[in-house]
Amino acid sequence: MTEQQEPVVVVGLVPNPRGQAALAHGLREARLRGARLVVVNASRGDALVDEEYLQGEALTRLHEELAGSGVPTEVRQPVHGRDVAEELATVVAETSAELLVIGMRRRSAVGKLLMGSAAQRILLEVDCPVLAVKAPPREP
Template sequence: MTIVVIHHSSPQGDAALSAGQDLSRERNEPLLILDARSGSNAPGTDDLEHRAFIQKVQKALDSDISWNAELVEPGEDPPEAIMEHIRTVQPSIVVLGTRHRSAIGKMFLGHTVHRYLLEIDSPILLVKPSHK
């Protein structure tokens, strides 16, 4: 099986990547790190985004972790595009980062995180960055 990490360039995405690495070690399963492309039509953007994404993942993960990273075409609905990709992979678990929420914010989690929680069939580990 595979562990999927939904990543975005933020402290929440970094927390998800770190938690995914820990799970990968515990379960001896490879990681698949997913993010959505920006959707820009500017020439060369796809290649630049892909290289930057791969470099960020390489820096964040230890060399003993087996992983693959993919940028998903966002289409009209980037979260749906990522969820569709996850459905084809059928991971053992999905790791997703979120930020600290106020009492009111906890009720709603955030639209995208809420969608992921409701629509992804695999187990989900929701993590937040540590406050140091």
């Protein structure tokens, strides 16, 4: 008899409004599915300062938000020199995730056609459904 693995939802997090939208939707999906949430905030490690890599107070705030969510969570911050699509595909495979949540940029008509290289690579590389969310529109 095989032990049933707990469901997992993975979120790709960058510290901006679309990353926050992805996190909010990931938490919602994890609650609905009774799943563990794995938050991935990756860096290639090829720059002295990576503004998309959470550190210090921003990382502390993330841990506090997750602790208060009522959802079992884990934060992974890999620095392996790989791009975000590779990192997310690796975590999805390692956890047998049933859903990946990513934030999307709002784009022009041409940008929508091309979708964005990172998003396109993610869609092609992961082996689970992907929920792409946009940040709420900015206030005028």
